[in-house]
Amino acid sequence: MIVDSAVYRGGQRVLVDCHDHDYAALRSSAADEGGFVWVGLYQPSEIELGEVADAFGLHKLAVEDAFTAHQRPKLEQYDDSIFLVLKTLWYVDEDDAVETGEINLFVGDDFVVSVRHGRGSRLRAAREYLEHAEHVLTHGPSSVVYAVCDTVVDAYLEVVADLQEDVDEVEESVFSNDRTRDSARIYTLKREIAEVRRAVLPLREPMRRFASGLVPGVDAEAAPFFRDVVDHLTQAAEVVDTLDTLLSGAFDAHLASISVQQNDDMRKISAGAALVVTPTLIAGVYGMNFDHMPELSWQYGYAFALLLMLGSSAVLFWFFKRSGWL
Amino acid sequence: MIVDSAVYRGGQRVLVDCHDHDYAALRSSAADEGGFVWVGLYQPSEIELGEVADAFGLHKLAVEDAFTAHQRPKLEQYDDSIFLVLKTLWYVDEDDAVETGEINLFVGDDFVVSVRHGRGSRLRAAREYLEHAEHVLTHGPSSVVYAVCDTVVDAYLEVVADLQEDVDEVEESVFSNDRTRDSARIYTLKREIAEVRRAVLPLREPMRRFASGLVPGVDAEAAPFFRDVVDHLTQAAEVVDTLDTLLSGAFDAHLASISVQQNDDMRKISAGAALVVTPTLIAGVYGMNFDHMPELSWQYGYAFALLLMLGSSAVLFWFFKRSGWL
Amino acid sequence: MIVDSAVYRGGQRVLVDCHDHDYAALRSSAADEGGFVWVGLYQPSEIELGEVADAFGLHKLAVEDAFTAHQRPKLEQYDDSIFLVLKTLWYVDEDDAVETGEINLFVGDDFVVSVRHGRGSRLRAAREYLEHAEHVLTHGPSSVVYAVCDTVVDAYLEVVADLQEDVDEVEESVFSNDRTRDSARIYTLKREIAEVRRAVLPLREPMRRFASGLVPGVDAEAAPFFRDVVDHLTQAAEVVDTLDTLLSGAFDAHLASISVQQNDDMRKISAGAALVVTPTLIAGVYGMNFDHMPELSWQYGYAFALLLMLGSSAVLFWFFKRSGWL
Amino acid sequence: MIVDSAVYRGGQRVLVDCHDHDYAALRSSAADEGGFVWVGLYQPSEIELGEVADAFGLHKLAVEDAFTAHQRPKLEQYDDSIFLVLKTLWYVDEDDAVETGEINLFVGDDFVVSVRHGRGSRLRAAREYLEHAEHVLTHGPSSVVYAVCDTVVDAYLEVVADLQEDVDEVEESVFSNDRTRDSARIYTLKREIAEVRRAVLPLREPMRRFASGLVPGVDAEAAPFFRDVVDHLTQAAEVVDTLDTLLSGAFDAHLASISVQQNDDMRKISAGAALVVTPTLIAGVYGMNFDHMPELSWQYGYAFALLLMLGSSAVLFWFFKRSGWL
Amino acid sequence: MIVDSAVYRGGQRVLVDCHDHDYAALRSSAADEGGFVWVGLYQPSEIELGEVADAFGLHKLAVEDAFTAHQRPKLEQYDDSIFLVLKTLWYVDEDDAVETGEINLFVGDDFVVSVRHGRGSRLRAAREYLEHAEHVLTHGPSSVVYAVCDTVVDAYLEVVADLQEDVDEVEESVFSNDRTRDSARIYTLKREIAEVRRAVLPLREPMRRFASGLVPGVDAEAAPFFRDVVDHLTQAAEVVDTLDTLLSGAFDAHLASISVQQNDDMRKISAGAALVVTPTLIAGVYGMNFDHMPELSWQYGYAFALLLMLGSSAVLFWFFKRSGWL
Secondary structure: OEEEEEEEEOOEEEOOOOOOOOHHHHHHHHHOOOOEEEEEEEOOOHHHHHHHHHHHOOOHHHHHHHHHOOOOOEEEEOOOOEEEEEEEEEEEOOOOEEEEEEEEEEEOOOEEEEEEEOOOHHHHHHHHHHHOOHHHHOOOHHHHHHHHHHHHHHHHHHHHHHHHHHHHHHHHHHHOOOOOOOHHHHHHHHHHHHHHHHHHHHHHHHHHHHHOOOOOOOOHHHHHHHHHHHHHHHHHHHHHHHHHHHHHHHHHHHHHHHHHHHHHHHHHHHHHHHHHHHHHHHHHHHOOOOOOOHHHHOOOHHHHHHHHHHHHHHHHHHHHHHOOOO | OEEEEEEEEOOEEEOOOOOOOOHHHHHHHHHOOOOEEEEEEEOOOHHHHHHHHHHHOOOHHHHHHHHHOOOOOEEEEOOOOEEEEEEEEEEEOOOOEEEEEEEEEEEOOOEEEEEEEOOOHHHHHHHHHHHOOHHHHOOOHHHHHHHHHHHHHHHHHHHHHHHHHHHHHHHHHHHOOOOOOOHHHHHHHHHHHHHHHHHHHHHHHHHHHHHOOOOOOOOHHHHHHHHHHHHHHHHHHHHHHHHHHHHHHHHHHHHHHHHHHHHHHHHHHHHHHHHHHHHHHHHHHOOOOOOOOHHHHOOOHHHHHHHHHHHHHHHHHHHHHHOOOO | OEEEEEEEEOOEEEOOOOOOOOHHHHHHHHHOOOOEEEEEEEOOOHHHHHHHHHHHOOOHHHHHHHHHOOOOOEEEEOOOOEEEEEEEEEEEOOOOEEEEEEEEEEEOOOEEEEEEEOOOHHHHHHHHHHHOOHHHHOOOHHHHHHHHHHHHHHHHHHHHHHHHHHHHHHHHHHHOOOOOOOHHHHHHHHHHHHHHHHHHHHHHHHHHHHHOOOOOOOOHHHHHHHHHHHHHHHHHHHHHHHHHHHHHHHHHHHHHHHHHHHHHHHHHHHHHHHHHHHHHHHHHHHOOOOOOOHHHHOOOHHHHHHHHHHHHHHHHHHHHHHOOOO | OEEEEEEEEOOEEEOOOOOOOOHHHHHHHHHOOOOEEEEEEEOOOHHHHHHHHHHHOOOHHHHHHHHHOOOOOEEEEOOOOEEEEEEEEEEEOOOOEEEEEEEEEEEOOOEEEEEEEOOOHHHHHHHHHHHOOHHHHOOOHHHHHHHHHHHHHHHHHHHHHHHHHHHHHHHHHHHOOOOOOOHHHHHHHHHHHHHHHHHHHHHHHHHHHHHOOOOOOOOHHHHHHHHHHHHHHHHHHHHHHHHHHHHHHHHHHHHHHHHHHHHHHHHHHHHHHHHHHHHHHHHHHHOOOOOOOHHHHOOOHHHHHHHHHHHHHHHHHHHHHHOOOO | OEEEEEEEEOOEEEOOOOOOOOHHHHHHHHHOOOOEEEEEEEOOOHHHHHHHHHHHOOOHHHHHHHHHOOOOOEEEEOOOOEEEEEEEEEEEOOOOEEEEEEEEEEEOOOEEEEEEEOOOHHHHHHHHHHHOOHHHHOOOHHHHHHHHHHHHHHHHHHHHHHHHHHHHHHHHHHHOOOOOOOHHHHHHHHHHHHHHHHHHHHHHHHHHHHHOOOOOOOOHHHHHHHHHHHHHHHHHHHHHHHHHHHHHHHHHHHHHHHHHHHHHHHHHHHHHHHHHHHHHHHHHHHOOOOOOOHHHHOOOHHHHHHHHHHHHHHHHHHHHHHOOOO
16 A cells, blocks of 8 residues: 655655656656655555566665565665665553564665554654655655654653553552462563564664664764764663563562462461460360369359460460561 | 485376486476476485486585575575575474474576485375366476475465464463462473574565566466565564464463462462361360369250350351352 | 753853853853863753754764663764763662663763763763863763763762672572572573673773774873773673572572472471371270270370370470481 | 504604613614604603603693693693693493583693693503504694694584584484473583583694794694594584584473463363362252251252252363363 | 882892892893892781882782772783782681682883782792792793793682582582581572682683783793683683582572472371371271270270271371381
């Protein structure tokens, strides 16, 4: 599906008099005066993608990658174009989960083709930002690369912040006095962190290459901006590492607390049992059949026995309470 | 055993008028017009392999390696040929196990010798693909190297996907409320992941060397294709790493759940015991032999005692139910 | 907020006849005779920072970073200035916590702009040190960079020393015979250590670059001094690593001690139970209704039974005491 | 002790007319026609070693190392000779242990001095192999280096295979239903694996240097052979790493199984206890002294009570059996 | 405190006619004929150190480091001198602890200043060794650097050997059948190992630089000797790593053994309880008040009941003994 296809010239979106799908016309009208076309596709069919690939001379392998999705983030340089794969991440509040999509960018001197799988807000945001930032857009296709990378990576930081909140919740839950079953939650968070890591870490290499200013087709002047993106990636990676470590620590503490609780329970149970078996012993004593047991014939022998039972239980109760077993 | 031996010329398999075993004739008829021979062997005897080695001038050490199998994936460059060892992997559904085989490739200017141990579907698939892809096959022996690597590595991704399903099952089992004994399953999966890793990781170096275009005898134009293979290897390695981490997490959660279950059991047992010992205490009380125990002479004293027992048990039952111990 | 803005010339703070905010005037009066301006800002508003940025030609991205804070420590080199981000750390005694702030330094040939978030004692200390060390201050803006880095990193070592004390306390608590709940404390310390690490580790790269003497604008003669800073950073990192390892060890020991305590408790409980159930059995025996039980008619049968009970309990008590169960 | 000292020339062991200890004569008779001497020592005394050192001009430090043994595997290059230290490993079946020895090689243009500590089968095997492989032996001292390295490293693979069997046994034991105490076995295996690692890992560097063909005195033509040795070392290292990981997994599974067994025991015990305390309660009930307890005067009241006891136990038994507690 | 200050010339300690503190005189009398001064200080006061620093032109930062101690091992190269920091280690038998000291060496063309904190045996040993080894001492200040490094590093190996013995003891204790509390011991050893690591690891870099022969002022001829020191350092590091891993394994085994012991205890307790509760049930049965209980009127009914109790206990005892619970 074509989401949007436009020609940009001199930092402005220009109206061209041809059909969305007439890529050759778009391209020639763009190249004419130093502009470029940006064709935005969303989960294109093989045929749609094939047409675009033919029009812009995209490399067969890259087109295949963009079609099947499920690639690692990577940067491929071909003779006259580059191919960039980015993972997009977003946090779904309802089920505390991180979901992933993919953006593929084909970038040549006079064109950008973006192929998106999954949620699109980031690409739309990038396009809107650029259409309002003439001074950036004048740098041509490079500006699209930067804008897309920047918005995608900013989203990583948001997702990481959401995860951080989740970790804080887990922490609180683990160290609360409630009997919580945090291990499932911790496991899920660790799995999501692994997801984030697989989006973030492999992207650093491509961004560093952009930041070095040595990728043909990407403006060397944009280097500081890509350094900034690298920095954000590194920050995301560091925070995510810290979160992972914290979760491991929280899990350990959870294990310890299970053990401690079991011990507490055992003590409580034992103390409770003592409150019952001691009177039982006393009852047993007065259930003995000796001929000569003075208490048995006392007027208040029965009451005495019951008081003895209650008394012993009370003493034990006090004793266990004092030593923290109850 | 010779599985297949054929001469390829100009992207086509050509019929030659000589015996399968007459390697010299095959080779000369291939070299004649810029073609090459591909001799496919399956667990050859020392003699079979020796003949082939003599005919194509294979290096003694490489031949030894190909015969004994159980090598690490590696690439050896000799003066006029290269020797490549790949591990093949396949997933056996019946027993959820990963099995491994080995493919050894000797590649010269005008020949390819493939020596296979274990299942062969991948080699056959590669040959079939090539025989239907004239444009690839025209690149000579390089095309065979690529086709074999590509199909072998694609199989890795399939195996990894199967393992991912297994891990999902384990996950579900661990977090179910059933008392499962997942540790054996987790152990087995970890062992299989180690197996996959030993096939995948050492292969990256050879593939990178191909991708750099600096291995003599392998077409520099094939570089992007080998970069794609490297990419798939890296992806397989990353997924497998994630699976390993997830399994460790799942094991930890399993341990925690064993502890929690033990605690739950202990509480249930204690609560159950309380239901019995309290009535026992009451019975003990009315078993005492005091002369003056008014209840003993009541008309419904016995019923009263039984009701007291039942009542105390009922109260305890309600109490333990409410606090989640039963 | 402007904290302090001053002109330094020849190693001296000089009084200039212009307003604190008149950066252009400050700068020109400084540049005049080989001096420099140091403008110190504390959590400036966007407008305040904008004015400063305009006056000294600071890079847009760096200014954004300095405004939002929450950056990683880093060094950015622009054409005519450098931008350095440092994390500040301090230990809050009341709640045994490590808190973090941030210092951003913009350094040009004739100016230093420091933007601080969080506690400021370190910047003030650096400025005071410099104003009393003419021989250092004469080296210009470099001297400010050094003084700030040095005081900030010295503070790291202090924080690390405080953490070391905390770890010592935890250690003592874990190996005491008391039933302590150390896991929360250990977790918190590990989180604080992670915090310190994120301040210390990324700063090593910038300091090494200063120490190499290759950063334009930073005096090559200062190299040994920055090597010293690198050394302190490395020391802080090493100690912090050791502390982390020790905490992991302490946690393991804590887990082991929970298990041991549970076992001790179980033994104590069992021994205690034995002291009750054995007399109960004896009582049961003498509660049997046989026609011929000689003891029952003994004059002191009852006393005998009680003595038997006490005796058996005493024997058991002695036995369990001896074997360490009680 | 001199084990063997011989002169080799043109790929043959030649008889020379001088005493074993007359190193100078041996050397001159060897050097004469492009041959070399191989002096084999076993745990030489300081004096024996000193004589050899003088005769061949061995470096003082190397001689000291060879005498004291307990070195790490390493390669030292001196002006006119090299010094190589290898660890030998062998598996002692009786006590499932790995033992280590040491071989020190001094190699010059016209001599090899081997100093052995511990078992010698590998050195003897190397010498025998060489004396039957004229084409190898003609390469001079290099051939000795290769033959020794090759046989020593082959032995590593054998030891590793033995360890693999041990690990398989442990695995089986851990996952059997028997109550095994595998942790000591696992610990011992881990210690032996550490031993193997310390022999294998440091040897890779020297072998790589030989394989690079840049060590003077070692034939560059031997490079592919040393690459093969490197390969075997890498394989040994990889397998040993995998074994270590598997053992860790097996230990974890062992821990889990201890917990599961404890839980099973606790359930069994509780169920068993229920079978006794319930009849005890019934007995208690009929031991009560109420005046009006109809059952007491029944003809078969006693039998009824016993049947009630048996019946309740039977019901409980069936119940616990069904729910898997017994 | 000045421990010793002497002039060496031509490999000999020479008597000079000036006061210990007259550094200028000492230095000139040494430099005169190609000799050097070695001033040995022990925890000098700031004034003492200042005098020495002035006399030999030591770098301010290095002097500060030497005064405060608590540095990491490091090598600083200044224009005309080098500054080396080494940690000294010794094992205190009484409390099985590793203690650390520090040696700081300032080395110029004609002087060595050693500043020691903590035990001094190693420095004295180095000086004594040199004064008896003329051929070494003639190499000037380099020889002091080597002698000090060598003796210090040799001490590391001794400490490591002592730790190895401790680990062996722990191992034995963990796998003994005694109920040992090894976790504190293991923790302490791990802390000491961390201490050793912090002395050993950072020293490798300086020693490698000496071994490369590229440090001005240190004789390139000494390279093989420093390679030997590097080797010993690497060996110490490797052993210490192995010990750390073994301790982790021992701790795991300790945890497992605690669990196993708890299980054993639980079984023992349960079996013991069965021996009491079964007779209690029997007593309860014969305490029932049925009118018709034939046994009650038997002549030897009481004896029969007691025998029944004893018999049931005996059977249970035999049963539990056989199944290993008692």
